[in-house]
Amino acid sequence: MKKSEKTKQKILTVTINLIAKRGYASTSTREIAEQADVSEATIFKYYKSKDKLLKTIVIQTMEKLFKSSSEKKLSEIINKNKSKNPEIILKTLLEERFNFFDEHKNELKVIFQEMLINKKVQNYFKEEIWSKMVKISDGLFKQIKNKCTLKEEIDGYMFRKTLFGMIFFTILFENILEDNINLDSNKQATLISNIIFDGISF
Amino acid sequence: MKKSEKTKQKILTVTINLIAKRGYASTSTREIAEQADVSEATIFKYYKSKDKLLKTIVIQTMEKLFKSSSEKKLSEIINKNKSKNPEIILKTLLEERFNFFDEHKNELKVIFQEMLINKKVQNYFKEEIWSKMVKISDGLFKQIKNKCTLKEEIDGYMFRKTLFGMIFFTILFENILEDNINLDSNKQATLISNIIFDGISF
Amino acid sequence: MKKSEKTKQKILTVTINLIAKRGYASTSTREIAEQADVSEATIFKYYKSKDKLLKTIVIQTMEKLFKSSSEKKLSEIINKNKSKNPEIILKTLLEERFNFFDEHKNELKVIFQEMLINKKVQNYFKEEIWSKMVKISDGLFKQIKNKCTLKEEIDGYMFRKTLFGMIFFTILFENILEDNINLDSNKQATLISNIIFDGISF
Amino acid sequence: MKKSEKTKQKILTVTINLIAKRGYASTSTREIAEQADVSEATIFKYYKSKDKLLKTIVIQTMEKLFKSSSEKKLSEIINKNKSKNPEIILKTLLEERFNFFDEHKNELKVIFQEMLINKKVQNYFKEEIWSKMVKISDGLFKQIKNKCTLKEEIDGYMFRKTLFGMIFFTILFENILEDNINLDSNKQATLISNIIFDGISF
DNA sequence: CATGAATGAGCTTTCATTCAT
């Protein structure tokens, strides 16, 4: 990597960690500069404004969420397992995603935090990410419907809510509220898909 | 209400709405003053500092969450229905809570937003609120265990995660991500307790 | 004393003590109100403005410095002892003054502190007080000249400087810089007039 | 001098003059910025806080008072003249000091003003400066004792009081109270040491 | 007689940003 590329990346990493910890508005460019060991001027050289620095983080992360390897992997998983039990598909999908989440926890925190108060990030997420998540979730839901008899009141929306509720909770609040959690991605995925398919009771 | 009490309350209301919309750090006392139609000096007269203004909101809301009527109602519901199906208990609890959430959506947003970045709020919530939520949820979980045969991997923690994942999602993200949702508290409660008990499939 | 008179006096006393400790600019009307156990409004009712409150203190103290009993006492002392050794006159004068200073240390501190930065107080002091002090000191100096042979370079100005240098130092800095000083007014007066007349050596 | 060094120095100079004139609490950073022809932000860039700006002035001046050239000069004077009349030593010391005082009148005013109300400055001055002044003054007093017969009541403390009383008076009040004083350092030193040794009378 | 309620103006301080070097 070129030196300038390295510097750019360092700024990005530091910023992600700081925003994840303190929030965007409470993270000053001075602090970023100090921790990234560059001058404030350098930050503005590379990213024009604090806002564009955030934008870069948000967009980069969102792109990663569904890009290249990521997107392919997901559709591969769905296609490969078409014939199989949808519970297994869900479990496999979740496992792949949880691995991603683990690696990008701070970036995702930044996005979710900002989404709560930043209209642009809201729209961007809704259009670029949520729409895809809805699509995948709906696809899965259809497959399930084909194989199982569902309660009539349960629709795609409630399916999403259960699924993404747990995911968002895991990313945002679990570390804060729960002590001593040591579930690997596989275990997490198994338990969640289990609950979704059968509830907690037999 | 005395005039001063009115002013204090107005400041509080305006602040809650502003912080829910923009976040704490991005809400200036100047803006609060303008919208509450008082001078900045008045805000500081009543609340000493911006930080204490936030603290007041957080504590007041947390107290409401489990105080007096609230706490009694919850234990009443649990006691009254001891003999009944735990699914019904859960449903009744949820319905009561969703009514509360609807009335206090912005205050809750303030708390959850701050919890993501503010250590004090994190600890306060964990000790004062989350511990009680865990207790209730565990109590319920035990009742369920007594009446139904549960999968062995499912424990109180996964139960919480499902339940509160959906609740947090509803409060924080639903309005942003989902269009045209028109579920009343009763409907919400029914669907969620349904899913938790039976999953989405028969 | 009437109640209102009592309140007025309490405000004055508190203010003097506070200003002596912190300085005028660093003493807030809020603090005065708190310590005097009245509302800020009450202060402004009696003294119109913070500035006039200071003015009251300054003028009252200055008046005390040379008024009534005070002024009479001084000229009495001078007249009574005209025939005596000027050293004794000086000693007697000083003793009387040191007793006054002890009783009004804080008020005097307020005046001297303010004199360093406040043009009005400077002029007021110069015209109302210093001029009288110069007159007395000059009178004394003349008496001394009549009885003793003075070095030719020593004039009224140097006499003043020695005398009031020690006095000002005593009022302003002695407490701060010197530990364990336990000289009563009589002792102080004796030593100072001693030094002035004979220097420190025989 | 580098540009930044120049700016820093300018801020310092302006601040000293302003505080000497108005007092610390009545000097706003706004005013300093205007007179130093920089922005307020620049002041805080270099000095972190208004308090630290004052601290810089106080410490720098105190260091100057006894550092390098200064301290050496003083002990040189004392050593060189050991055999001579202590009156001459005192005179020489005073002359050297009065030259310093003339050059640093405003800085010294700042220190003395602050000393009246600021505990930290009080302690700092007492420990760093006054202790040394006492030492020098005591050393001199001993020399005098060896050569002259002193009145028994006169001790080091009264010696200090006379000496530093006049010095403090000169720095703080003379300009304010006395008109048309045109004594150079040499003259001042001569007169003061004269008075101290012989009083005003033969 | 006294104060509760309110504030405009000003304070110190921090922020994101610029630009010459």
Added chain:
DNA sequence: AATGAATGAAAGCTCATTCAT
């Protein structure tokens, strides 16, 4: 490729002061 030097604008907060009650 990077930064030292500087800043306008805005932040949180305090102050002396007013006035209706």
